[in-house]
Amino acid sequence: MTDTEIKQATREDQFAKLAAAIQNHKGERGALMPVLQEAQSIFGFVPQDVQVAIAKGLDVPLTEVYGVATFYSQFALEERGEHIIGMCLGTACYVRGAQKILDRLSSELDVKVGHSTKDGQFTLNATRCLGACGLAPVMMIDDEVYGRLTSDEIPAILAKYREPKAS
Amino acid sequence: MEKIKLTIDGVAAEVDPGTTVLEAARSIGVRIPTLCYLKGVNEIGACRMCVVDVGGRALQAACVLPVSPNMTVKTSTPEIREARKTNLELLLSTHDKKCLSCTRSQNCELQRLCKELGVEDDDRFKGVQNVYEVDDLSPSIVRDNNKCIVCRRCVAACAKVQNVSVIGPVGRGFKTQIASPWSKSLSETACINCGQCIQACPVGALREKDDTDEVWKLLSDPTKHVVVQPAPAVRVAIGEEFGMPMGSRVTGKLAAALRRIGFDRVFDTDFAADLTIMEEAHEFLHRVKNGGVLPMITSCSPGWVKYCETFYPEFIPNLSTCKSPHEMAGALIKSYYAQKAGIDPKDIAVVSVMPCTAKKFEAKRPELSNGGLQDVDAVITTRELARMLKEAGIEFERLPDEDFDPLMGESTGAGVIFGATGGVMEAALRTAYEAVTGETLERLEFKGVRGLDGIKEDTIHIGDLDVNVAVAHSTGMASKLLDMIKRGEKQLHFIEIMGCPGGCVNGGGQPIVPADVRAQVNPAQVRAAGLYGEDESKAVRKSHENPEIKKLYSEFLGEPNSHKAHELLHTHYTARPQY
Ligand code: SF4
Ligand code: SF4
Ligand code: SF4
Numbered sequence: 001m002t003d004t005e006i007k008q009a010t011r012e013d014q015f016a017k018l019a020a021a022i023q024n025h026k027g028e029r030g031a032l033m034p035v036l037q038e039a040q041s042i043f044g045f046v047p048q049d050v051q052v053a054i055a056k057g058l059d060v061p062l063t064e065v066y067g068v069a070t071f072y073s074q075f076a077l078e079e080r081g082e083h084i085i086g087m088c089l090g091t092a093c094y095v096r097g098a099q100k101i102l103d104r105l106s107s108e109l110d111v112k113v114g115h116s117t118k119d120g121q122f123t124l125n126a127t128r129c130l131g132a133c134g135l136a137p138v139m140m141i142d143d144e145v146y147g148r149l150t151s152d153e154i155p156a157i158l159a160k161y162r163e164p165k166a167s
Numbered sequence: 168m169e170k171i172k173l174t175i176d177g178v179a180a181e182v183d184p185g186t187t188v189l190e191a192a193r194s195i196g197v198r199i200p201t202l203c204y205l206k207g208v209n210e211i212g213a214c215r216m217c218v219v220d221v222g223g224r225a226l227q228a229a230c231v232l233p234v235s236p237n238m239t240v241k242t243s244t245p246e247i248r249e250a251r252k253t254n255l256e257l258l259l260s261t262h263d264k265k266c267l268s269c270t271r272s273q274n275c276e277l278q279r280l281c282k283e284l285g286v287e288d289d290d291r292f293k294g295v296q297n298v299y300e301v302d303d304l305s306p307s308i309v310r311d312n313n314k315c316i317v318c319r320r321c322v323a324a325c326a327k328v329q330n331v332s333v334i335g336p337v338g339r340g341f342k343t344q345i346a347s348p349w350s351k352s353l354s355e356t357a358c359i360n361c362g363q364c365i366q367a368c369p370v371g372a373l374r375e376k377d378d379t380d381e382v383w384k385l386l387s388d389p390t391k392h393v394v395v396q397p398a399p400a401v402r403v404a405i406g407e408e409f410g411m412p413m414g415s416r417v418t419g420k421l422a423a424a425l426r427r428i429g430f431d432r433v434f435d436t437d438f439a440a441d442l443t444i445m446e447e448a449h450e451f452l453h454r455v456k457n458g459g460v461l462p463m464i465t466s467c468s469p470g471w472v473k474y475c476e477t478f479y480p481e482f483i484p485n486l487s488t489c490k491s492p493h494e495m496a497g498a499l500i501k502s503y504y505a506q507k508a509g510i511d512p513k514d515i516a517v518v519s520v521m522p523c524t525a526k527k528f529e530a531k532r533p534e535l536s537n538g539g540l541q542d543v544d545a546v547i548t549t550r551e552l553a554r555m556l557k558e559a560g561i562e563f564e565r566l567p568d569e570d571f572d573p574l575m576g577e578s579t580g581a582g583v584i585f586g587a588t589g590g591v592m593e594a595a596l597r598t599a600y601e602a603v604t605g606e607t608l609e610r611l612e613f614k615g616v617r618g619l620d621g622i623k624e625d626t627i628h629i630g631d632l633d634v635n636v637a638v639a640h641s642t643g644m645a646s647k648l649l650d651m652i653k654r655g656e657k658q659l660h661f662i663e664i665m666g667c668p669g670g671c672v673n674g675g676g677q678p679i680v681p682a683d684v685r686a687q688v689n690p691a692q693v694r695a696a697g698l699y700g701e702d703e704s705k706a707v708r709k710s711h712e713n714p715e716i717k718k719l720y721s722e723f724l725g726e727p728n729s730h731k732a733h734e735l736l737h738t739h740y741t742a743r744p745q746y
């Protein structure tokens with residue numbers, strides 16, 4: 001099997017599991033919550049087509065599925081990237097130009113804050129104070145802390161995490 | 168049923184069990200302020216504007232609190248007044264307070280409460296403000312979350328009344344906003360453009376897409392011959408925008424006003440309603456005789472039509488192929504009238520004044536055109552016309568009564584009642600009856616299809632036919648009826664469906680009636696009474712007896728459902744995705 005075939009097969013498998021979960025809970029009061037939880041554990045996140053499948057399966061409006069999914073922070077709407085970037089926007093970082101750095105990250109990665117890059121490598125988040133104000137402006141990538149940042153350092157830092165492009 | 172006795176602000180009250188404290192207070196003349204409450208639609212006790220003291224530790228929301236025996240209620244203590252004021256000030260801290268340029272100014276429930284409750288500092292809780300993009304991509308509805316107070320009345324109207332559910336709360340806490348899934352614009356959702364959410368909204372967060380500029384432009388363009396037509400329901404509602412009592416019949420003033428602001432011809436959609444009846448009644452009889460698809464379902468309401476295309480596409484073959492009345496009028500203005508007047512159709516612009524926001528979407532449907540020209544060029548709502556008249560300084564109340572222009576200005580009582588639920592059915596039955604039996608119909612009123620029950624049914628004897636008819640209004644009720652048909656519980660031949668509750672008189676483009684007034688009177692009922700009154704006052708009350716309709720057929724169309732009629736007056740539908 002090629003890579004795409006494998007992906008396709010797992011995806012079909014995942015949707016079959018979702019259908020079973022829907023069948024299990026259908027007709028129950030408040031079925032939406034457990035089904036969303038199962039969807040999250042099957043797929044790792046709850047993307048658009050999964051929400052549509054749940055809406056159809058449980059016969060509830062998509063608006064309700066989306067509303068519940070955005071209400072509880074346990075649900076991720078997008079696949080999380082392999083590396084999670086958290087740019088601190090706490091007061092200390094903010095006054096030292098954190099926004100500018102965040103903008104740079106966003107343009108280097110071509111992704112909006114709160115979202116993941118198309119290749120699935122990075123998720124870019126803005127965070128509250130990380131408690132490292134002495135190092136402001138501060139950014140974390142996974143467990144690594146980067147302090148006293150300037151936006152010109154960003155490309156070099158990202159390069160360390162980028163997977164070499166498959167050629 | 169035993170009444171419940173209680174005391175409200177020292178006054179004894181007696182009400183039925185199950186009554187809320189809010190309604191009980193109203194019965195003794197105390198109006199407790201509300202914001203999120205919309206009777207029968209949104210009763211969620213969320214905004215806490217209506218708090219009262221019933222002796223417990225905390226203040227209680229009166230709108231969801233049922234009365235209990237010997238309750239002692241205080242509705243206006245210093246503590247209550249302070250709590251309400253603080254609630255308002257909190258709402259204002261995130262509200263875009265640009266009243267001067269807001270369509271709802273002077274008819275805004277938030278503005279009114281601030282004034283009545285004496286809010287002094289509208290910046291008391293000034294802080295971070297969420298800034299939202301305004302969604303103005305829909306041809307019908309504009310959503311501006313910067314003015315939204317998250318009362319959820321629109322959400323309830325869309326879900327519970329209309330069974331569409333394309334808007335809902337998203338996120339939580341301070342960041343909660345009303346939106347469609349995946350932050351899509353309403354234009355990319357299954358929204359049917361009905362505007363019932365606008366009717367529900369207490370503030371200026373929801374409004375119609377304003378097309379008045381476009382109409383002003385047409386009116387000042389010397390190369391354009393601009394023809395206007397108002398729908399039936401407009402004439403029993405627009406007076407309200409000028410301080411006249413609800414349901415005032417102002418047909419003559421409406422014609423005069425349209426002439427005053429510069430339209431070159433003032434025709435009447437009621438004429439086209441009569442024409443719709445001719446086409447629809449004969450289409451129905453044709454289906455009955457030739458084994459066509461039954462039940463036939465009316466197609467005048469573009470909110471309903473899009474609902475059908477999206478949620479019940481299996482019923483598309485049941486939809487009458489008739490265009491809606493104003494679209495028929497548009498097609499004829501650019502052919503029949505153009506010919507008579509010797510004007511190139513390209514130089515004619517047709518403007519419809521409608522009680523309906525969905526008509527804005529409808530007018531842009533590519534299939535509603537002829538030779539590359541849209542049948543209707545612009546649609547404005549009752550509210551937008553009122554704004555234009557005010558802008559032009561026209562004192563509507565003082566205008567004389569004038570007639571519509573001849574050729575397409577005359578109408579019958581049957582055309583007039585199109586604006587109320589059951590009206591299209593009644594009008595069609597008047598004509599179908601005489602067409603089939605060749606006899607004169609003695610009693611013109613079909614009372615079984617009138618009134619505000621969600622679904623009305625009747626069996627009408629027409630010659631040796633027993634016709635089972637049903638009428639549903641609001642798409643929520645329509646879906647109930649269609650589900651019953653799908654389950655095989657109903658054997659029907661002819662169905663009228665209007666997308667809005669009560670029909671066009673309560674359409675999404677009509678004057679907005681605040682929640683506390685809606686709790687007392689139903690505008691659909693009051694305005695419909697105006698239409699039935701006009702029907703009774705007319706000398707001619709059957710569509711096929713309209714002299715201008717007869718002339719139209721003899722000089723231009725030939726017969727109902729003729730080839731030419733089909734070309735100009737009929738259309739087709741497309742299934743649409745739900746997500
Ligand atoms: S919604 Fe009401 S309070 Fe807000 S700006 Fe408009 S009129 Fe003023
Ligand atoms: S216009 Fe009608 S369908 Fe669209 S959001 Fe408003 S209530 Fe819902
Ligand atoms: S848009 Fe209007 S009706 Fe809807 S939640 Fe906001 S304020 Fe309430």
Ligand code: FES
Pocket residue numbers: 200201202203204211212213214215216217218228229230231
């Ligand atoms: S809580 Fe009663 S009106 Fe909102």
